[in-house]
Amino acid sequence: MELTITRPDDWHVHLRDGDLLEAVVPHSAGIFGRAIVMPNLKPPVTTTASAVVYRESILNVLPSDSNFNPLMTLYLTDNTSPEEIKLARKSGVIYAVKLYPAGATTNSQDGVTDIFGKCLPVLEEMIEQNMPLLVHGEVTDPEVDIFDRERIFIDTILRPLIEKLPELKVVMEHITTMDAVKFIQSCSGSNVAATVTPQHLLLNRNSLFQGGLRPHHYCLPVLKREEHRAAIVSAVTSGSKQFFLGTDSAPHERGRKESSCGCAGIYNAPVALSLYAKVFEQAGALDKLEAFASFNGPDFYGLPRNSSTITLKRSPWKVPKSYSFPSGEIIPMSAGHTLDWLPLFS
Numbered sequence: 001m002e003l004t005i006t007r008p009d010d011w012h013v014h015l016r017d018g019d020l021l022e023a024v025v026p027h028s029a030g031i032f033g034r035a036i037v038m039p040n041l042k043p044p045v046t047t048t049a050s051a052v053v054y055r056e057s058i059l060n061v062l063p064s065d066s067n068f069n070p071l072m073t074l075y076l077t078d079n080t081s082p083e084e085i086k087l088a089r090k091s092g093v094i095y096a097v098k099l100y101p102a103g104a105t106t107n108s109q110d111g112v113t114d115i116f117g118k119c120l121p122v123l124e125e126m127i128e129q130n131m132p133l134l135v136h137g138e139v140t141d142p143e144v145d146i147f148d149r150e151r152i153f154i155d156t157i158l159r160p161l162i163e164k165l166p167e168l169k170v171v172m173e174h175i176t177t178m179d180a181v182k183f184i185q186s187c188s189g190s191n192v193a194a195t196v197t198p199q200h201l202l203l204n205r206n207s208l209f210q211g212g213l214r215p216h217h218y219c220l221p222v223l224k225r226e227e228h229r230a231a232i233v234s235a236v237t238s239g240s241k242q243f244f245l246g247t248d249s250a251p252h253e254r255g256r257k258e259s260s261c262g263c264a265g266i267y268n269a270p271v272a273l274s275l276y277a278k279v280f281e282q283a284g285a286l287d288k289l290e291a292f293a294s295f296n297g298p299d300f301y302g303l304p305r306n307s308s309t310i311t312l313k314r315s316p317w318k319v320p321k322s323y324s325f326p327s328g329e330i331i332p333m334s335a336g337h338t339l340d341w342l343p344l345f346s
């Protein structure tokens with residue numbers, strides 16, 4: 001059996017830089033037409049000028065026959081100016097601005113400390129320029145239980161923000177809870193959406209401790225209870241246009257994951273599409289995969305859908321145990337496992 005769909009895009013990916021960039025770009029570019037590229041490098045991509053340079057470095061490592069189009073983002077800080085948003089729009093290569101609450105996740109230390117106090121003029125300019133805000137939706141207060149950080153972010157920051165600026169386009173990235181599902185569904189109109197990762201559709205928090213501590217299942221927001229996973233699966237397989245594909249593929253060198261203080265992030269670019277297909281097949285909703293993977297994202301961003309296609313063959317294939325690159329190894333999600341849907345590269 002084969003399934004041919006419009007070529008999907010990845011609306012949330014970390015391509016990193018240096019030799020890690022070189023190692024991971026071909027995996028994303030082989031499957032996806034476009035990708036929204038996260039700006040949390042060291043130092044972060046806070047200006048249009050640095051986003052343009054970063055984009056060039058991605059284009060430089062693309063396989064020669066690739067049409068992959070990296071859609072760049074700016075990293076929002078307390079000091080981002082409305083002028084920078086105008087420049088970003090004018091550049092023609094920047095498609096969104098990313099909110100990392102300071103301290104919430106990998107390389108977020110330069111993120112926003114007080115969105116209402118520091119960022120309203122920038123957000124108003126984003127409305128003007130029709131530039132979406134992408135949100136890592138977790139509060140950073142260390143007193144708040146890590147499993148509650150997304151829910152409390154919705155109540156204390158996201159809902160008030162959307163009430164204050166209803167015209168702002170907002171994507172809640174990598175949602176992990178039924179609270180987020182309900183919140184997204186409660187936002188009427190077309191301005192609020194969410195991306196969903198393969199790991200949050202397939203794994204619950206038990207997978208962090210299955211037979212021992214599993215650093216390769218650790219990402220942020222952290223995996224939640226089974227009831228949350230099930231709610232996210234129902235939402236994406238319902239056919240709602242408010243949910244779309246964003247892998248959050250986030251490679252870290254093996255030693256940085258398998259460590260006494262391991263980094264958050266799951267590398268899933270080579271397996272993501274196969275895993276999404278598995279989720280939709282298990283839910284009896286394979287007919288809804290194409291909209292989730294290839295239509296809802298571009299429709300939300302106001303971009304054309306891709307004109308090329310990709311074919312998935314229902315044929316078992318074995319995921320490599322690791323990928324080597326000059327400074328080490330990266331371990332993909334489902335490493336060493338057999339998956340059912342094989343993407344045929346075109």
Ligand SMILES: NC(=O)N[C@@H](CC(=O)O)C(=O)O
Binds near residue numbers: 014040136219248
């Ligand atoms: N998801 C993660 O666990 N990590 C991401 C950052 C992020 O998306 O929050 C990373 O950059 O490693």
Ligand SMILES: [Zn+2]
Binds near residue numbers: 174221
């Ligand atoms: Zn994040």
Ligand SMILES: [Zn+2]
Binds near residue numbers: 012014038
């Ligand atoms: Zn991410």
